[in-house]
């Protein structure tokens with residue numbers, strides 16, 4: 115049985131004060147880490163404080179991106195070494211907003227995944243098709259290509275430890291959720307890709323999240339699907355009450 119992993123991606127939202135208030139409300143209310151993995155994926159300036167404040171609790175803190183190099187002349191970038199030093203546990207890589215707006219490529223995502231493992235960070239690798247690609251029946255091919263490229267060169271054990279987030283771009287921030295069947299169909303395909311590309315053990319262990327307009331009202335239905343092992347949530351993770359409902363749902367699956 116795979117443990118559900120619920121991650122709230124705050125994106126570029128919240129003031130320091132709002133971040134603090136959220137964490138004070140949520141940190142002792144999340145279910146135990148044995149029941150569900152709960153992660154807040156916060157902007158860089160808040161990470162150190164949030165890690166300090168959640169120490170000893172079941173709430174983990176993740177970053178939204180990083181560079182793949184350890185240091186160097188990369189103005190404006192943050193390295194995996196820096197994140198590890200802060201005590202961050204997870205890092206979201208290849209989010210569609212990074213791919214689309216900041217032109218991140220599959221090659222860069224792959225380098226970042228390797229860098230995450232080198233520095234003891236768990237990568238949450240985002241994949242997903244655009245509306246155009248879905249309508250052209252390219253969803254499975256697009257997602258398969260993204261998954262294989264992201265996992266290229268990893269050990270089988272590392273593949274097994276990876277978290278993959280299936281986030282159809284047309285469902286992000288639009289209120290238009292994939293149906294649970296649509297979401298599960300792609301997550302099942304992703305697990306098969308991992309099975310063929312790596313092995314059956316890795317496919318069995320890898321956790322696959324769904325993301326895209328997940329909210330307390332639809333999370334149970336999504337998490338009850340056979341190949342969905344959690345959620346990566348934007349808008350509905352910004353309020354502590356809502357985030358707590360989502361992690362609570364993860365506990366039951």
Ligand SMILES: O=C(CO)COP(=O)(O)O
Pocket residue numbers: 123209281285286287288289325326327328346347348349350
């Ligand atoms: O992009 C997302 C999480 O990474 C999804 O965002 P929404 O939940 O706001 O649709």
